[in-house]
Amino acid sequence: MYVVHETCTLYGCQVTGDRLTKATVAECALRLADAEGVEAVTIRRLAKEQGVTPMALYWHFKNKDELLLGIVDHALATVRADPAAGDPWQKRLRTVFEAVVAVMREHPSLPTLLHAVDKTQTESFSRATNDTLALLSDAGFTVEEGYWIATHLLNAAMGLVAGEPGWCPPGMASEDAAEWRRQKRLRMSLLPADRFPMMIEYAASVGDVPDVDRYYAFCVDLIIAGVEAMAASR
Amino acid sequence: MYVVHETCTLYGCQVTGDRLTKATVAECALRLADAEGVEAVTIRRLAKEQGVTPMALYWHFKNKDELLLGIVDHALATVRADPAAGDPWQKRLRTVFEAVVAVMREHPSLPTLLHAVDKTQTESFSRATNDTLALLSDAGFTVEEGYWIATHLLNAAMGLVAGEPGWCPPGMASEDAAEWRRQKRLRMSLLPADRFPMMIEYAASVGDVPDVDRYYAFCVDLIIAGVEAMAASR
DNA sequence: ACCTGAACACCGTTCAAGT
DNA sequence: ACCTGAACACCGTTCAAGT
Numbered sequence: 001m002y003v004v005h006e007t008c009t010l011y012g013c014q015v016t017g018d019r020l021t022k023a024t025v026a027e028c029a030l031r032l033a034d035a036e037g038v039e040a041v042t043i044r045r046l047a048k049e050q051g052v053t054p055m056a057l058y059w060h061f062k063n064k065d066e067l068l069l070g071i072v073d074h075a076l077a078t079v080r081a082d083p084a085a086g087d088p089w090q091k092r093l094r095t096v097f098e099a100v101v102a103v104m105r106e107h108p109s110l111p112t113l114l115h116a117v118d119k120t121q122t123e124s125f126s127r128a129t130n131d132t133l134a135l136l137s138d139a140g141f142t143v144e145e146g147y148w149i150a151t152h153l154l155n156a157a158m159g160l161v162a163g164e165p166g167w168c169p170p171g172m173a174s175e176d177a178a179e180w181r182r183q184k185r186l187r188m189s190l191l192p193a194d195r196f197p198m199m200i201e202y203a204a205s206v207g208d209v210p211d212v213d214r215y216y217a218f219c220v221d222l223i224i225a226g227v228e229a230m231a232a233s234r
Numbered sequence: 235m236y237v238v239h240e241t242c243t244l245y246g247c248q249v250t251g252d253r254l255t256k257a258t259v260a261e262c263a264l265r266l267a268d269a270e271g272v273e274a275v276t277i278r279r280l281a282k283e284q285g286v287t288p289m290a291l292y293w294h295f296k297n298k299d300e301l302l303l304g305i306v307d308h309a310l311a312t313v314r315a316d317p318a319a320g321d322p323w324q325k326r327l328r329t330v331f332e333a334v335v336a337v338m339r340e341h342p343s344l345p346t347l348l349h350a351v352d353k354t355q356t357e358s359f360s361r362a363t364n365d366t367l368a369l370l371s372d373a374g375f376t377v378e379e380g381y382w383i384a385t386h387l388l389n390a391a392m393g394l395v396a397g398e399p400g401w402c403p404p405g406m407a408s409e410d411a412a413e414w415r416r417q418k419r420l421r422m423s424l425l426p427a428d429r430f431p432m433m434i435e436y437a438a439s440v441g442d443v444p445d446v447d448r449y450y451a452f453c454v455d456l457i458i459a460g461v462e463a464m465a466a467s468r
Numbered sequence: 469a470c471c472t473g474a475a476c477a478c479c480g481t482t483c484a485a486g487t
Numbered sequence: 488a489c490c491t492g493a494a495c496a497c498c499g500t501t502c503a504a505g506t
Contacts, residue, residue: 056491133436278499
């Protein structure tokens with residue numbers, strides 16, 4: 001089931017007439033990923049967007065993995081959560097966590113991209129983890145525990161955004177999106193009622209427009225609460 | 235950088251001489267994914283393993299997405315956590331969560347597979363979510379909150395196993411694995427000391443053989459603690 | 469019902485060559 | 488230094504045909 005790409009949606013990166021740079025390619029790729037999904041980011045497609053031959057990209061990136069790494073680093077570089085140093089660690093942790101969630105909400109392809117690369121190779125990951133580690137050290141955790149927690153928090157943020165209620169495939173028109181959600185809810189309510197009563201009850205409880213704010217508020221609390229509880233228990 | 239596959243490691247699924255079935259294909263694919271990574275699971279490779287033409291698989295699965303769905307459902311079907319109904323919800327939640335973590339540890343490709351498919355289409359997901367929802371209802375959560383929590387727990391389990399300390403690429407010999415970990419730790423300790431002091435401290439604190447049991451014990455507590463804290467706060 | 473053969477539109481990547 | 492052209496080994500998938 002292939003879609004033959006005759007037309008080529010341009011993400012406004014080649015109009016500058018400039019030569020390619022790591023930054024412009026990463027920016028273009030990020031837009032493409034957000035708009036059409038990470039699977040749309042291929043070397044060949046990206047080259048087409050930039051008005052260039054596929055092999056041109058190999059001058060700037062060693063291979064596709066490096067390209068993806070470049071996108072992640074580019075996107076994460078914008079995260080700047082400098083909480084007031086005087087605040088208690090709980091508040092600072094929440095601030096940095098919310099900042100990470102915020103970038104991912106701006107760039108919905110980020111969770112998938114982060115799964116596809118070895119994040120430890122990016123500078124932004126090192127920075128964020130280092131800062132979080134310092135913070136968690138104030139909370140009384142060992143570095144090892146802190147690293148486990150920091151990893152868990154990043155992963156939780158990724159899952160949080162990827163699992164946002166009402167999510168639908170990238171590049172879908174908003175009318176179609178509503179219908180898509182309706183279909184999904186309907187399919188769930190068609191499950192065998194004797195074996196999946198709670199699923200059906202859930203499907204019935206879901207409104208037409210999901211309450212995204214309540215979702216994030218609740219889940220952020222849930223995730224932070226775990227860390228606070230662990231800190232309290234030592 | 236392609237590896238030309240001249241030899242073909244067989245995963246012992248075609249020796250039966252039987253015809254293909256969904257179950258045997260899924261089983262073979264799961265073994266392959268666990269041994270060589272999810273990216274090794276291609277229609278063509280799988281066909282070769284089964285001693286059959288690629289198109290033969292299309293009789294049993296509509297397309298690759300359905301095949302991946304089949305693998306996930308096959309793997310998750312083995313999860314059977316029937317906790318004593320009399321136990322408090324905290325204990326039952328922990329039991330089911332640990333059961334999910336256990337299957338993923340047995341099948342390290344599962345987290346990646348679960349990311350690649352729409353889990354809501356599998357029966358095993360519906361069953362697990364339904365049971366967890368009932369449990370969380372006992373804890374005083376609404377169905378909506380319960381669904382958010384259940385989703386978060388599944389995601390956390392995936393991240394937990396995928397982020398296991400000492401993890402290394404599938405199919406790596408254990409001597410190479412030790413060297414691989416050493417290299418990783420070394421790279422981290424080579425970060426600029428002024429900007430990433432905590433990362434360096436962490437790298438120094440990591441032993442040669444990671445304490446996997448402590449990792450899982452701590453992280454399971456961390457994740458469960460979040461749910462308990464939220465339940466207590468209403 | 470179950471599987472094969474040949475073909476098509478994609479992929480990432482290498483290597484030699486152009487400016 | 489930066490990019491192109493042609494080629495190679497892969498991919499998923501369709502469609503007609505075989506038993």
